[in-house]
């Protein structure tokens with residue numbers, strides 16, 4: 001038996017953001033804490049969200065201090081504003097960071113717990129305050145998943161919370177909100193989405209439904225991510241990427257992730273790098289090792305990436321899949337080495353990052369559990 005989590009209502013497609021006011025009114029909520037970041041608060045995206053709220057007389061207070069890798073402070077600050085203003089629900093607007101911060105605020109509003117106490121599997125008791133999650137990037141799928149990640153800024157560790165009580169009530173994926181997304185962000189979030197689909201496909205947690213979802217996501221990303229990066233105004237490519245992240249998000253939300261994410265979380269926490277860039281760089285390194293242990297799992301990956309797999313060995317499929325991942329990463333301009341991001345090998349704390357990768361909540365989803373020494377060797381491949 002498998003449990004499948006997905007938000008109760010999901011709006012997908014061009015222009016759907018215009019419909020949020022009516023849906024929220026129907027649900028009966030009155031005043032939102034609108035959680036976002038400075039970039040979106042000062043862009044043309046925010047009025048596209050607030051106009052339908054204004055039209056239906058739904059009140060909101062804006063909290064726009066969420067940082068790129070959201071911190072415990074971000075969650076406490078948002079919670080404080082929510083309580084002072086008697087908000088009865090939350091609207092999150094953004095990519096993974098505002099979504100994750102909103103999930104944490106939502107859970108803390110109804111559970112007397114710190115972010116540290118929430119780390120791990122299903123730690124909260126009560127359902128979070130309702131969240132309307134509006135995605136503005138095509139990558140993290142945070143608007144439809146039960147996972148969120150908060151950085152403990154003192155310990156420089158990303159805490160992964162997997163909590164069914166944090167699932168949004170209503171998700172919104174409108175490609176028209178993504179047209180102005182810069183090429184580098186499109187590339188990074190798209191490669192994050194590819195990582196989700198691939199990790200969810202090779203994990204032992206995958207089952208028939210999630211496998212089909214992962215395969216669909218990978219096919220779309222291979223075809224449309226280079227187009228979305230080359231021309232941000234390509235609405236067909238943006239819409240295809242929205243569909244891909246919705247499929248991939250449902251896949252990993254229910255099958256789980258793996259060691260690429262375990263290692264990527266540590267890089268993001270210590271060096272404050274974009275999550276998708278971390279994932280893209282680590283993906284081929286970890287999948288090469290996974291392919292040695294479970295080559296059969298890579299037949300589906302290779303097929304989704306365009307290989308006619310009939311008559312090919314599992315090893316041939318795996319080699320093709322990994323080379324296609326590397327090609328796609330290069331095509332969309334992801335750096336190959338950490339030195340390109342001004343990170344010096346002699347200053348890199350291999351032991352600290354590796355120890356934390358081993359205990360990351362995504363690690364058990366990987367087809368095999370690497371040792372500390374293997375993890376150090378994986379990080380060394382990034383130099």
Ligand SMILES: [Fe+2]
Pocket residue numbers: 140192195196261275279
């Ligand atoms: Fe991710």
